[in-house]
Amino acid sequence: MPQHAELLPSDVEAITTGLLRLSQQIDRAECPADIAEVLAPIVDRHDGVLRRLTQIFEAVGDICNDFVLQDRYASELQGESDDAFDTLRNLLNQVNDLDAQFRTFAPHVTRTPRGHRPAPAAQSSASHDTPQAPSGMRIRQAVDTLADLAAYLREHPPLDDVLPLLARLLNEDRGVPIVLGSILRCTEHLLGQQSALPVSDETRLAMEAFREAAQEATDWHVLHWDVQRLRAQSGTPGR
Known part of the structure; x- marks a missing residue:
């Protein structure tokens, strides 16, 4: 089996720093599509952050089973890990197409400056470019x-x-x-x-x-x- 390098503390720090940057990028988003681009690597069902977290707790639950014969407390930890896995999996299912939903907005939708509201006329005159039904x-x-x-x-x-x-x-x-x-x-x-x-x-x-x-x-x-x-x-x- 291929050998994988151990995860270093600096690697974990890089992950958390990257998530912080994603949060800051959302705060700077000018249109719904910008938010979709940020969410995509989080909610992607194959390689997204939530998918990887789900795999981590799935692995923890599996490995706990190997400790049960020596300490039954491991079975309780296995149950908690399995619960975490189910919670994350349900969350992943809930948000799996959240990025796609943000792409359902019309192209003209952009961010309104803080403290301002769009004029009613601007809302009523907005055009909606939609695919053919x-x-x-x-x-x-x-x-x-x-x-x-x-x-x-x-x-x-x-x-x-x-x-x-x-x-x-x-x-x-x-x-x-x-x-x-x-x-x-x-x-x-x-x-x-x-x-x-x-x-x-x-x-x-x-x-x-x-x-x-x-x-x-x-x-x-x-x-x-x-x-x-x-x-x-x-x-x-x-x-």
Whole structure:
């Protein structure tokens, strides 16, 4: 196995200094896209800071099991480490597309100087450059495809044939939970952005419902890990 150099105190100091600089960079952000750039290395599901912290506590929980036979107190520490792992994993799922959400703002949105509020006329005359909406037929086709998959699964096909399909469905980057969560969050954003002020109770309740549904949908993204473990166990080729 390859040997890795030990982490020095100076390395840890560099990490904390880098995080401080990220915080300062956010404070200087002039537009939502600037914030997205700062958040990307933190919330990235593959190499982000939260992902690495999650791996650290996962490793701590695993290694504690090797100490249990000599000292049962290690099992308590293992439980606490596993709890920390779950908390960080849930946090990662919660913020996994936070950078993408900041990129949903229109290009004209910039920072207002401290102590000032934008003029109402400026808000009403703002233009919104949005991608072309997919047709209702394309959306129906996407829904029909999912219905076809459900019908296929009801026929009890071989698991080796199913797992690659589930891997695509639950992909950690572009799977249905991630995309659906993003759609619901953007809808909440639109409701808050385009509703008349003051926001009615009905609209506020709808916004809360979309926000909660978005989080619940995104949470199901964790199933991609279960699919990966099942594929490894069955020897099904990776994606």
